[in-house]
Amino acid sequence: ATTAPRIPSTRLALHHFDTSYSLHLGALWPSVRAGLLCEQKYGALLNNFAAADHVPQQLELLNATDFICEAHQKAQQWQRGAEARGCQEGSGEGRTVMQAEMMAQAEVSPPLCASISSKIKCYTFPRGDITRFRPARPDSLGLLDYYLMDAASLLPVLALNVQPGDFVLDLCAAPGGKTLALLQTGFCGYLAANDISISRTKRLHDILHSYVPKEVRDIVSVTSCDGRDWDQVKGGTFHKVLVDVPCTTDRHSAMEEHNNIFHKRRTKERQMLPMLQLELLMAGILAAKPGAELVYSTCSLSPLQNECVVE
């Protein structure tokens, strides 16, 4: 008997992405595709708990900048610009155009300014600069000075906009980069970090021990439950909920063969993902207080796993 030729899972994944994303992203897809297949843009999330004041200066000497701070400055400039334009007089037609523009900007700017938490600091090298960061180093107490992560992974945490004293739930927390970022705000009154996988939760523990001093670790509760059952444990108690669901991990699936979700044996699991994601989102909603804020995020480009679930 002949066996069917083994097509690598990465190839299956890319084929799948080509079919769905080229429709969805159009002319942007080639650039995005190449981006998935080349090294990601790293960010160095500064550890505010480490004694490492020299690090920002070191990084700036290398030409890296805190992209969050930069965005904050840009947003402020933009807002000031919008206000200035509001004061200007113009011709009839010009005024209408300017008014429309002002309206659009007024809608966008204030929330933008507010939600950019300036306590989280993350350095990146400039656009087109592919320099890599040196590995993280411990300070005198053994806490590492920064955490290297895909810079984009920080966006959901920024969007969550943790306020002082908030009770925060990270429903699918492992391996822990976003959890660490949440703690960097210094605003969490209480942080519940949950993940269904015990082995990945161990990595979360390691990260907490490497980066966070004991008194801060004390406000973190790490659990290994199925996130779908969360509301049965602690319903309606959180001010902020982050639901960073399992997904097709597009970049990983395009590059790594090992344990790839596009392998034939995981087809059922992959097809059930949107349902799982929806259930996790529901559990997150139920865990939130009335008036609370929730962020749903994935590391996939698929509308089926993003917009469709949320809508």
Place this chain on the structure above:
Amino acid sequence: MAGRAALRGVRRALLRGPALPAGPGPCPRRGCGEVAALRAMGFSQEQAQRLLALQPRVGPEHREAAAAQLLLLGLNAEAALALLERSPALLRLPAQRLRERAEELRRLGLDEGRLRRAVSRCPQLFHVPRKRLEAAVRLLRERCLFTAEQLPAVLETCPSVLLEEPRTLHHQFQYAYFRMGIQQKEMVKARLFQMPFAELRNRHIFLERRGLYETPHKGQTQTSNPKLKDILWLPEKDFLASLAYSTPEEYEVFKKLLAREEEEKEEEDVDSLYTEDDDDDLDGDGS
């Protein structure tokens, strides 16, 4: 009339015995007889002076014999001179060697026009040791399976293949054949070997990662891949705009990333990605 005079001059140069070393001394005294000889071969006064300025320690017989050989190959005086100015070391080779190498190249299928063009493109063809030449030809014939018609076409357009380390040549061929799915015919037409391998890889992988080039499956004859000649020879601006749908900025960053990937992969034997081992030859049809 002039042509016959030139040939006579050439024959005279070839029949002369071993050279007396050129004496030192002011140019006009030394040059007088030599200039005359060169002019008899068909060089102008000015061209003869330029020729004499090259490799002054070379004896007149050598100089004339080398020039004569080039003229016999069909190059005109200016072309021969230009060649010698680019590669003055040719003047140090014995005329015998020049003649023999021309013969060898002819036997490979490089007829007059092709031979002239190949030599003009690549004067080092005269210098490369015979063993290297033979190894390259053997590779092209036996491992790459270029046909008897294709081989001279490759040699004419990309004569530097004969200078290359056979291993590098093979590597580039295998990349185009297996990784890009290109047949010999297209390689010849697109003058594959004229392009430095690194640049071929940059452009190909850029297209591939953007989803614009796909390695054909076994047996697949039709693809929507862009033509090799366009990939290789479109100016970068046009390549980016019409094949890659991208920008110079994007391409620059990509090249940097790819170069770093390559550096880090240097330990791995890249060949093993698409051939079983180095001794693998092409199978005629799919298996």
